Amino acid sequence: MLRIPIILLITASLAACSSLPNAGPTAKTILSRQQNGGAQSRGVASPYSIFDVNAGTVAVLSRHRPTGFLGSFAAGGPPSSGTLGIGDMVSVSIFEASSGGLFGTSDATGSAGSKSVQLPPQQIDRGGRINVPYAGSVVAAGRTPAQVGQAIVSALSSKAIEPQVLVTLTQNAANLVTVSGEVGQGGRFPLAVKGTRVLDAIALAGGPQAAAHDLFVRLTRGSRTGVESLTSLVSNPRENIYLRADDQLFIYREPRTFTVLGATGKNDTIDFTSDRVTLAEAIGKSGGLNDSRSDASGVFVFRYEDAAAFRELRGGATSGGYRSGSVPVVYRLDMKNPGSFLWSQRFLMRNKDVLYISNAPSTDLAKFLQMIGGGVGIVSAGANLSTIGR
Structure with missing residues (x-):
């Protein structure tokens, strides 16, 4: 008599298998949604392109880091020394x-x-x-x-x-720059005859008033604006360009973060504690992969990537119509490959990246078996009660 309820329970469980609770898509689902880096499949455009994290991908991304002052303004030299201006x-x-x-x-x-x-x-x-x-x-x-x-x-x-x-x-009233924001004492400061660089002006204003990795510098020159992190200005002297009369510097605090989701030790939004956080460090900060749930071949980083980097990753192709701006991209790290541990130390995380670790396929099976086991236990308990009642 118990066979019929058990069979009915198993049938119901199989029907419900597709609706088992999940923290997110499986690696198979993520990979199936991309088609040749943005081409259309069955009339539906792919929402993103997927690239494996390997030596080639790391090399391309190292050549396409976010544009700073050097990309927004000509490097140039110091302004013409000692010229007078209106108001002097x-x-x-x-x-x-x-x-x-x-x-x-x-x-x-x-x-x-x-x-x-x-x-x-x-x-x-x-x-x-x-x-x-x-x-x-x-x-x-x-x-x-x-x-x-x-x-x-x-x-x-x-x-x-x-x-x-x-x-x-x-x-001096003409050759001045304005410095404001997270500095000791903002104000207008004269340009030196030998030239004044960005860090020189920040020092004149009393220096930064927060941790360097949390600070960004916005330079406005006429109708053009560029943004660079303070740590990049320190570590890359080429970004520390000369200022011009009437330039405006605004130093602001914006803690950079990345979000971790899926089968990790913890799901959280994590602050950058330095200017450079690698993918390996990001995985470590999240508590690592969950041994009982995670798919080691399904570690993904979701990001809006620069169009120039996207084109180079695609071998120069412009598939998907992306010519400028940001492109939705997913980077995949296969941690079953020992080489991935080296590449993850060279892959740099960026502000607002989403790190996602997918569940292993066996996770759904384990949930299904738990459902069956729970159902069988309930039926068995019911049978025992019915026997006792007799």
């Missing part, structure tokens, strides 16, 4: 070879007096000019103090006695 305050001193000239003076007895005059400091106007007696309006903006002095000498050469002119910058 300058002082003009004029010397003549002998007294009795335009700017010389003599005492009451007629003896030789001063042979020079210092004009009151004046601001370079919106037209980029200053006014000098007998010389008129002189262009100052875009010139060095020496060039402005020579222009004044030329204007006075037929009026004064062998004039010599000294122009001095007394207040």
